[in-house]
Amino acid sequence: MQEALNSLSSAAQSGAATPSSQTDNYQVIRRSGDVVSFAPQKIAVALTKAFLAVRGAQGAASASVRDMVNELTEGVVRALLRSRPEGGTFHIEDIQDQVELGLMRGGHHDVARAYVLYRDRRNQERAEQKKSAEAAAAAATAKPAPTLHVTDNGQRVPLDQQRLQALIESACLNLNADIQSAPIVAETLRNLYDGVPLAEVYKAAILAARTLIEKDPDYTYVTARLLLHTIVREVLQRDVQPAEMQAAYAEYFPGFIRKGVDNELLNPELLNFDLPRLGAALKAERDQQFDYLGLQTLYDRYFLHVKKTRIELPQSFFMRVAMGLALNEDDRNARAIEFYELLSSFDFMSSTPTLFNSGTLRSQLSSCYLTTVPDDLDGIYESIKENALLSKFAGGLGNDWTRVRALGSRIKGTNGESQGVVPFLKVVNDTAVAVNQGGKRKGAVCTYLETWHLDIEEFLELRKNTGDDRRRTHDMNTANWIPDLFMKRVMEKGQWTLFSPADCPDLHDLYGEAFEKAYTAYEAKTESGELKLFKRVPAVDMWRKMLSMLFETGHPWITFKDPCNIRSPQQHVGVVHSSNLCTEITLNTSDTETAVCNLGSVNLSRHIKEGVDANGVAVKMLDHDKLRKTVNTAMRMLDNVIDINYYAVNKARDSNLRHRPVGLGLMGFQDALYEMRTAYASQGAVEFADQSMEAICYYAYWASTELAKERGTYSSFKGSLWDQGILPPDTLKLLEKARGGYVEVDRSAQLDWDALRAKIARDGMRNSNCVAIAPTATISNIVGVDASIEPSFGNLSVKSNLSGEFTVINQYLVRDLKRLGLWDDVMVMDLKHFDGSLRAIDRVPQEIKNLYATAFEVEPQWLVEAASRRQKWIDQAQSLNIYMAGASGKKLHDTYMLAWVRGLKTTYYLRTTSATNIEKSTVQSRVLNAVPTAPAAPAAQPAMSTLEAAAAAARAQAPATDIKFCAIDDPGCEACQ
Known part of the structure; x- marks a missing residue:
């Protein structure tokens, strides 16, 4: 077993299915410091040995395990190559991290x-060995360390370690006290070799x-600041100290706009802004x-x-977007600064198409298009041609x-019979x-069909x-x-x-x-024989099939025609025939x-403040x-988007200018609950959802009437x-x-809706x-909520x-666990093992478990x-994902029937997981959740016993999982913002 896990631990090559031509530009640094070529040879073998060690010869020899090993190996290689698309160097630990991640994400x-326990044990052993070696070295005559050289602009020069250390230290400033530069410096130097670029x-x-x-969430800001340093070097072609960035922004900004225009990226109209004024308004500290x-x-x-x-820096990016949105304003400079303030503060974020294209020559800024x-x-x-044109410029589609x-x-034209909807x-x-969408993100479309359509049963499948x-659509979303x-x-x-709608078009x-x-x-016409083409089924049977297909395939989504129309302000000029790609537009x-x-x-989360409740308590x-x-x-x-937007089809332009609909949404709802220390699964969260949404809608409607x-x-x-004085509530x-x-x-309501009604009148x-x-799948990543x-x-x-x-860790949770003295390496390991859940970790108080319950809990x-x-x-409407642990027919029925009775217009993805994945075995919990001390190995047993114990513990913890992920979790799909 030690050989198997050691093989996996030391595999410096991966990706058996990856052509060597794709890995020629990559190298691997071993722990010894040796640099070797990245040759995709060994990890498949090592993974097989690891499965053998844990599951035994019979379990590891099956065809399914071989397939899993190949898939895992390819995934490790893809992740490694994607992290350095233009070539580079991996440390052996990088590969181990990806193997560990692949095993966890694969459900193994x-x-x-x-593997985690083994790596931890080996790290302890190496630390002891290093301590002994350092002691021995101190006792001997010290030899001067060899000078490490780097290659800079073709020149071989000594590495300026003081400058590197100063850079890393500056990235660690003004964060919590546990953020230290020393481990980053040490790890950086460990991953270098003589002559490194x-x-x-x-x-x-x-x-x-x-x-x-994963050790401390504030390291994500350190990493971002180090990345910012490389971005600044790329854009400005020089090093700039953080204290100098304000002046650098002001100097660079006018030239950036000119360069964008000269390269036919930006609208020449941007040159007519007061560029020095806007450059001075940029806030480098953001x-x-x-x-x-x-x-x-x-x-x-x-x-x-x-x-x-790259020619764009973060603050100039936000200002470019703001300028594009202020083109038609009377005082365009003042408005651009106002819009920039909102974007760069992270108080509000425009959707991805607007961020992509604002201020450019082809300003397709709208998010969603709906057609019949x-x-x-x-x-x-x-209609299919329109789909292509709209998708080309980053629009999500609902048909x-x-x-x-x-x-x-x-x-009639051929006297033949239709093949129905499905082939189209x-x-x-x-x-x-x-x-x-120009390679920026996958094109995405959702097709809607009414429940009375004769093709509905095949549509469900x-x-x-x-x-x-030939009658399947694996890449397209569907909705009832x-x-x-x-x-x-x-x-x-x-x-x-x-x-068939041909028989009942109305x-x-x-x-x-x-x-x-x-x-x-029409049902009466079937009884009289006047209407021949129809099918009658028990409604409950159809409903069950809809729910079973939703559970099995994630589609079609459940959306409701009547509330979308009966509650529509625009029912006097048309009908809502579908929602959009993400079910929030009606x-x-x-x-x-x-x-x-x-x-x-x-x-x-940026709109929560300290206050005092009715009892005088600070909240x-x-x-x-x-x-x-x-x-x-x-x-x-x-x-403003409506007037500036580029419309790929005239029908979209005519509709948008006539009705001028917009969709103001929200993100960071969960973060706001953390700020207020309110559990999601609580009446307090329901009340906050009510109050916060009332406020957003009230202020949005008031802003529109202004x-x-x-x-x-x-x-x-x-x-x-x-116009009739009938408002959404x-x-x-x-x-x-x-x-x-x-x-x-x-x-119930809290705000003065009568005053709003009078204002609109x-x-x-x-x-x-x-x-x-909307789902905000990408823009929430940008602002970090x-x-x-x-x-x-x-x-x-x-x-x-x-x-x-990207590793994402809950900073609110870490803050609480630090306060309780519970944040340590074992907690990190347990969070990994339990899929980010606290439920099975005994030493965490129940109050903390409730507050930080995850979606499936x-x-x-x-x-x-x-x-x-x-x-x-x-x-x-709203994009509402349903998370469900231990899904059953009854639970599905009760949930979606509740959604209908509660007046929801639409729902979005159903995400399910088996109850066993949530209720993992906690037989070993007292061991797993204790803070261990490194035990001395019994003299009569070899070190191999550590591995045997790790494998035995792992076998005892084997979970079952059937999480069904939607396309949002596909790295290629970011169609909904």
Whole structure:
């Protein structure tokens, strides 16, 4: 066993399936200091030996294990190469870290546990050996250490270690007292070799700091600052001390804009701003706010570059975006500074398309596009063409396909029979793959189909991995667009009839009582024989199939047609036929209008302040004054997007200019709860969801009516619910009336909605829709908070995106555990083993476990209850992921039926995990959760016994897991912000 784990521990080569041509530019530093070529040969063998050591010969020899080993090996290589895309040097520890990560992410917790324990033991042994060697060296005559040289601009010069140490020390300033430069310096020097390029020295410092993030979350800021140093060197072509950055920014900024224009990256109109004034307004100290994930993401995917050399720095990036949004303002310089302040402070962040393209020659700033597909060949392929054009410029797509006739419907032109919706959806799927938004992120589309469509049963199976692959769409999202009548039939155990839209075309545009009347009339026609093409099924059976497919494949999502329409302010000028890619947009679509939405999100955690409650006790609470100011500016920015935006299709332009919808959302909800020390699974969190969303919506609607006073109302305002004095919370009564009940929602309010109603009656609204909560998958990484309204996925986890893999650790938790004296290496190891969960760690107090419960430890009804409180205020919808441990048919039914009764408009991904993955065995918990002392090895036993014990403990801890991840966790998918 020692040989097996030692082989894995010392494998300096990896990736058996990786061509050697891809690894020619890489080297590996062994612990001895020797530098060897990175040859993808040995890790597959080493992994096989590790499985053999832990699971025995029979378990490790199976074909499935061989496949897993190959997959793990390829994953290790991909991660290593991705961390240094242009070549470089790995230390042996880098490879071990990736092996450990691969084992954990692959669910091989028994092997990983043995490996972690073994590495820890070997580190202790090496430390003892080093101490002995140092003592021996001190006793002998000291020899001068050899001088380490670096290569800089082709010149071989001695490494300036004092300068390197000063750089690392400056990166550690003003962080918590546990952040030390010494271990980073030591690790950096350990990873160097004589003649190393100077750029590799700085890269080694970044990687050295990065390895410490799991020890203390503040090391993420150290890593980001070291990365910033390399970015500054790349952009300014010189070293700049932190104290000099303010002046450097002011000097560099006008030249940056000129360079961007000269290289046809930026709009020449930016040259007409007061560039010296804007350069002086940049705040260099805000570069220190970034964590490593945030800054690396910006560097890799957002900063402008010329021939792959970056020309943009963080603060100039935010100012460039702000300038692009202020182009049409009367005082464009003042507004640009105002917008910059909001972005660079992390109080608010525009969506990814806006960040990508603001101020550029092709300013496609909108996030989402919704279309409805007609029932004719020309219209179908025109819709697919529109998908391609919109996706090319970074738009997420939602397509309504309900009008397209079902399988078996007659085609008049050929007197043949239709092949239905599915073959066309295969084309949509492949188009999304082919048009990948310029390589910046994958194209993404979601197709919606109503539950009465005769092709619905095959639609439910589109994401299955079995069956005819020509009738499968593995890359496209799907969603059910469910009328309330179907949900009532499920509740009442009635029958459900499927039709072809060619026979009942009006159902597509009907909802509420009108839909029910027309639908039952068509059912009567089937009874009389007047309508031949139909199918009747028990509604409960259809519902069960919908839920089972959702559990099995993650699709189609559950979304509700009637609340989206009955509560829509724009029901006087059209129908909402679908939501968007991420289920938060609910706008009308038609043959003449492609709906567009422009997104941005308030960082809720930045709007919490110290206050005093009714009992005079000091507490954290929502900062209404700051939130109002943030929302006012954010709404102005979003409204500006509409006029500045580049529209790839005219139908999108016409619709956006006519209705002017925007979608102000939020992120950092979980972080705000941590600030207030409120558990997600609590009534307090539900109340905070209610109060915070009421405030955001109230201030957003007020800001829109203020913009209307300044700029005029949107053109279709007359006749809207806004115009009738019916505000979003009032529409719950309309929904309840249309359903005949089945609406159980808290109706309480804290703000003066009558004053807002009077203000709108006087000044109108600038925007038909104002609020939508998007997933914020990427922009939350940039500002360093939990995404959107999500609970924390894990207190110690790894995030993957196109920039690589990043250790993310909960800084709030670490702060509390330090206060309790519980933060140590064993806690880190246990958090890794238990997937970032505290539940099985005995020494952590229950109060801390409750506060830092992870997503799968929060019962899904809490997610639904909080979402219900938000939805009553929102004029659009919210991207609501459902996390469910120990999923069952009953639990799925209860959760989604609760969502419907609570008035939700949409839900998003279902993420499930088995109960056994949450309730891992704690037989060894007293050993695992104790702070161990290094035991002396029994004299009669070899060191191998440590490994035997590690493997035995790991086998006892073997978990079962069936976590179903959505495309968000695919490193190539960041389609939703």
